[in-house]
Amino acid sequence: MDDQNKNLILATALSFLVILVWFILFPPPEQSNAPQDTAITTSQGTGIQAPDAAAPAAAAGDAAAAAADATVKADAPRVAIDTPRLSGSMSLLGGRIDELSLKDYRVSLDDDAEIVELLAPTGSPSAYYALYGWAPGSGLSATDVPGPLTEWTVTEGETLGVGTPVTLSWSNENGLTFRNTIAVDEDFMFTVTQSVENTTTAPISAAPYGILARHGIGEDADLPGLKNFFILHEGVVAMNDGTLSEIKYKDVRKFDIDPGEGAQAEVFQNKSEGWIGFTDHYWMTTLIPDAGSPFRSAAKYDDRRKIYQAETVLPTMTVAPGETAQVSTRLFAGAKEWETIRAYQNNGVQKYIDSIDWGWFFFLTKPIFWLLHQLHGLIGNMGWAIIGLTLIIKAIVFPLALKSYVSMAKMKELQPQMEALKEAAGDDRQKLQQGMMELYKKEKVNPAAGCLPILLQIPIFFSLYKVIFVTIELRHAPWFGPFQDLSMPDPTSIMNLFGLMPWSGPEAGSLAATILIGILPLLLGISMWLQQKLNPAPTDPTQAMIFAWMPWVFMFMLGSFASGLVVYWIANNTITFTQQYIIMRSHGYKPDVFGNIKSGFKRTPKDEKK
Template sequence: MDDNNRNLILAMVLSALVMIGWYAFFAPEPPAVDPADMPAPSGAITTAPSATAPAGTTTAPAAPADLGTGDPTRDAPRLAIDSPSLQGSISLAGGRIDDLLLTGYRETLDPNSPFVRLLSPTAQLRVTEEGTPVAPAAGPDLTLQKPYYAVYGWMPGPGTDPALVPNPATVWQVESGETLAPGQPVTLRWDNGAGQIFRRTFELDDRYLFTVTQNLENTAAAPFLAAPYGIIARHGRPDTQNYFVLHEGAVGVTDGELLEQDYGDIADLSPVAAEGPAELIEVAENGWIGFTDKYWMTTLAPAPGQPFTAVVKYAPGADIYQTEARLPMQTVQPGTQVSTASYLFAGAKTYELLDAYQESPGIDRFVDSIDWGWFYFLTKPIFHLLHWLHGLIGNMGWAIIALTFVLKMLVFPLARKSYISMARMREMQPQMEEIKERTGDDRVKYQQEVMALYKKEKVNPAAGCLPMLLQIPIFFALYKVIFVTIELRHAPWIGWIRDLAAPDPSSLLNLFGLLPYAAPAQGTMLHSLSLPALAIALGITMWVQQKLNPAPTDPAQKMIFAWMPWIFMFMLGGFASGLVLYWISNNLITIAQQYTIMSMHGHPPQLFGNIRASLPKRRPK
């Protein structure tokens, strides 16, 4: 391979890995949450009617108002949520879902650690209907949680008194049901005293999908105009992971188009009249909108076929991020009623579940809430294959190793040509050394004679680079799969590797646990430099693999390539252990393939560079 090609490939590989390393190791850490810095308790969203709005249009919920100690959820009664996957409660103030724990997931690997909290209320003190104080659903300390909740309501139509529609401070009455659970819906009721009765029914499956039905009955003598809506609100910017390979923020699909906006983009949206920074998208048939974290998501999804307005906006004064689903204005004639049903997903982004909800009830492109990245055409198939292997084997670590075998077999025909080319280049090493001695410092003449030699021997020096070039997108795709999919969170392999989505917790500094002091904390730069066991194995396998390749004739290149295994060993020490495991497995398979093929063609390599004085000159068939 000529120097220019070698330098280009080396620059590509190093640039890609340095970029990943920079964001993985040096990206700013999320700031520690100080309870004193938490936003003051705030009520949910109040509605502001527009008397001048034309008939048939919807009016926008106004910016959130800070209700301070007047927060209606502080003393309002609650209904419990209890299912195999969720625990929490619904506040009767506004009928909002603002207290939700994911009982299938814990904060840490400790089996006694708290369940992951997804939704949090604005007030910390809650009481029962009898006035007895009760604690929040068991979970992380709510004093450290930023309010995050879903609330539903009705916007008044033109000429409708805002006091006649329920707002987020309205305290509802329980009409039926005691605890929201699978097969046990609950219905809330509010009578405005002027002839209109509002009902809200919550249903829940055994996972994370709520069905919310809003009903308006008009017993008055005149038509009544109002429009239903749903809102997801986050108080303050959440503590995101701050990785460039991961999207966190608003996510949705509007008539087949994927929408992704991080929190900085939301705050920088262009102002909309009476809205502040906002984006309004008219959805004709299918769509959904909400917020996504790395592993968790909360989204509003009107029934398929239902037109609505998807809204993403930010209230600067209150520091609240919102996504909304505004449904069309309803005209309820006297003696009639209308109902609208929509879905609320609040849970973990497991592929199988998102795919099932995409099929039924038909939430369009729901699996694309997982951030598949630029290489989605590789990421999705690799995930499907890994998921299938995991189901077959039962252990995600061994599934990663099996995935490596499958991927290597797919590229084996190309790799075989590469290894044969390397064997031929080893055979040509003495001739290339002779050319170098003869041409001296004349680089142009050296390159010309080397290329003539390649042509004479019918060797393609670029063939050895093709597996490396193929490896780059596969590496990025697998990195994405391991980093963003919840299926690898807290997935064990063997021994000390109990979470393949986290860095290897071992460290050479304490002799891998033999010395009586702890290793540096995972995810820190010091931990990466402390040489976890998998990182050492990676460096060794890269070094062995390098010894099978023809040594560069240029001294500078030779030195760079000699240092590469050890540089990568330090760089990748802080990567997810599942990714490092894949790379080690890939190296070992490559070593076995390359050694076998080169030996079969009469050029068995020597690991320490002691090439035998005489090699058979037989060419590959």
Template sequence: MDDQNKNLILATALSFLVILGWFLLFPPEQQAPQPSDPAATPGVQVTEGETGALSPPALDGQPPQTSAGATTGPATDVPEAARVPIETPKLSGSLSLAGGRIDDLLLSTYDDTLDPDSGNVRLLSPAGEPGAYYALHGWAPGAGLDAVAVPGTDTVWDLEEGETLTPESPVTLRWDSPSGLIFRRQIAVDADYMFTVTQSVENPTETDVRAAPYGFVARHGLPDLANFFILHEGVVAMANGELIEEDYDSLADLDVDARIGARAVTEEDVTGGWIGFTDKYWMTSLIPSQADTVNLVSLYQEGPDIYQTQTVYPTRDIPAGATVTQESRLFAGAKEWETIREYEKEGGVTKFIDSIDWGWFFFLTKPIFAVLHWLNGIIGNMGVAIILLTLCIKALLFPLAYKSYVSMARMKELQPEMEKLKERAGDDKAKLQQEMMTLYREKKVNPAAGCLPLLLQIPIFFSLYKVIFVTIELRHAPFFGPFRDLSAPDPTSLFNLFGLFPWAAPEPSSILAMIFIGILPILLGISMWLQQKLNPAPADATQAMIFAWMPWVFMFMLGGFASGLVVYWIANNTITFTQQYLIMRSHGSKPDVFGNIRSGFKRKKSEAK
């Protein structure tokens, strides 16, 4: 490999380090969305003759308005009410008859930590508790109704049918309005994470009335966030085929809509959409009937510090003697790829798989994860699946790698002639460059060919890192021995003598973690170092020093990354070393790995003297 080829590789590697460091220190800011035109979004009031969709009902704790604009009184405290247990293979908890809220939900198949006594992951929490997070459905009053004629967010419902909500037994709630209307809400749940909410209004009176169904998910206060630039946390929605992502900061920066009394943005006239809040591994999302046209709303209200996502349906006519029904769904659970894909394919939820944060390189992350998931299903070990995935990627890139390594071997054959050119050209760099290009053309050698596989590795590296970081299938996925969570950094360390002592390694965010690195980062550094030794060190002393330090810089830099990513990098380096060695040997070049190692040590000794 000549100096020019080495310069290209060095520039690529340094560029990678600079870009990675820049994104870690200065993550890109997301632009806050602009609120829709207030004139296009009617207020909560519903006047005679309206046919369009309502704007969102008031935030929980802020009463809806009547058509005359008068309020019905604050609802700041949720009354005590009976609870209906929820028991499914993957969920446990309860719903409250106060408002009919789904507000107490644990994920039965996921623990908070690897400690089996840590308890299940809590997804939803009742109002009044720290981090309150819940879903609620209801009706906003239209013509012929006032606020007391429809159930409010704190209305206590009666349990009309069912005792425990299970996949085999839905429950039905009932509330009789002072106006004579009868409101029912049937709630069903499947064996995974999908609730089906069927709301109905029976009008036994002699007066035609109107009302608009809605659903909302509310979060009180800012939740605990991973706060990493490659991960989206906040509102995620699908509106007319377009994925929308808004973080919590962008909601808080919106302009206040005076009629709603909150910072709000609305996606209007959406068909085949959904909206909710996404965390790293969990999500709660409102899914209206995919054939209905609705408004999707994101809200933030200061003071109460409440974030909300809402689905607001068009106002419905409820004629005298008739019953009107509205069905919608609520996803509340883990973002499991197979489960969400099934809801998209069989359940008809438009592009629901995009609720998983695939990132900019989605065209790579999606197929990479699909192959990784398939391999893990066959083998039953995610670490081994990552190694086999690396083999698949290397096999796919082998034609390019072959040309690259052949080019390196031929460049090595040209080394004596290159030295002669340097002697003839002396200090005339222009002449040297011209004669080198002539030599390359005559020998049909491309000096940049060796860099192409490396350049292709960069987006693949980022894509695999994205997959390992965001997909729940890697969470708590074991490899072997002390490596019990491939989504977390290496748990071994010099600090605990690589897992022999019973105490934990330093926290990844601490300075000690940068010093007391584990087994996997050390193997990564060694594999990169050996790969370098396939070729002699550059003649230039500065380049040689940079190349010599690069494996150990990467070793410490990637030490805090997810173990699964480091496993991939070690496997990649090992396979690359083997490929390059065998191909160079097949073309007459005999890489002297151990000789290069010895010469490197001799050079350092001489420099030390």
């Protein structure tokens, strides 16, 4: 066996092994780099004090619990939410934003598919809502501040829309008036301004808070609709003064700071910037306090009521008699669109683009997605954009590939000398290795150069897989014909004559779909097989068998992957074949592709099998 075949087998085996290990044994680690629970000691602005780490938090938790226990009145007044991209309403009972749907997104590709529902009120199967309130400080009790069962009054506005904010008001019997002014932009960002007017004769203290509550379905089960795929983060996502924390829902359930009382939490102390919320595959909600002021954020799980909770508690505000104090925070509730989130980051939301799950190879996934996004903007079709991306990636790594293919051509030229060394060395393997090393040194050939392009493809493959799987821009992205969602596996199979018939193929993920593969995985296997035929089959029977099966193993293994990734792999193989064929011919070696294919079908004579 010559060293070139050794290198190719080694590189192929390593590629297969890495893919297998990465996808089965080693999911990406879950980041949870929470700072120590230290008290906030700074303050911003006149009349604002550092919050008590326990009292406001307890009040916020009680508010969420009360909201969960409440039976939502069927006749509770509501304020409509209507923007070009959002529809829904908020309940005046507690002032909760608890009905929200995304007009631009459907649950499936069916013509009659419903639009995606993000938030839902208490009492629905998947309750999910935002709640704002005040934790009472010195001189106040829980009845002096608005709670989750307080019925607010609309004092300004009718329908919440772009440029038409709504103000809710509530006054207690002791001279305090609380107001919530809610505005929304043209995308997915709400701005909530909380204010308190003190008409009493004594100063009062209170801490504003915001809560995102998501009801679960049991301690040992995850929320409805979650993908639960190990390369995808679903759960709490938080930015704490530049440090990203990601905590899966199952791990939020493990937090326990008060055993027996049902209170569980992961606490962060933010000195000046940050945000916290829940992220799913394509959708997200986050609470975003204004930068420059310290605040406390927490991820909690109420094991009695099965509620996941993310909250922010801002510094306690002391309001003098006759004065009004206010604070503004933002609420994102929508789709994780790269351009939209990047715009919010450019407008001051710290590292907001990291709310998208870029994975281990973020240094590759971010630029790869950026390039793919730009190509899609130019071409207008995601399938052709993926092929264009493949061409650019191959052009970038071409210098390395050139060296590899030149080295492989030189190795072929040295084949007669290597055979002579084998005959001269006989069974002396050490002598053979020394002779080959001297030959390589003399001819300036690197036998390992052939492995480099294949090994380089591994992180690129992983990164592109991540991009195609996690980014919403690939969701329901069409190419042509039957390929209307490049984030899903190939929908064709022999059952629908590879997309020529109008009916669908086997259900994605089923055994039938794994066996009755579509046209894209089939083309992938053929492209790998043709690339293999640039070189004669190894003389060793074991090696020949491995080479013979390798394309078809990969064909079935990658057949259940997103069709966009298979498109990339087919394009990559086709370009690689063309490059290698041209370069090898230009250096004197003429690959006999058809001869190698023909020889692969020859049967070994019976007398040679003995």
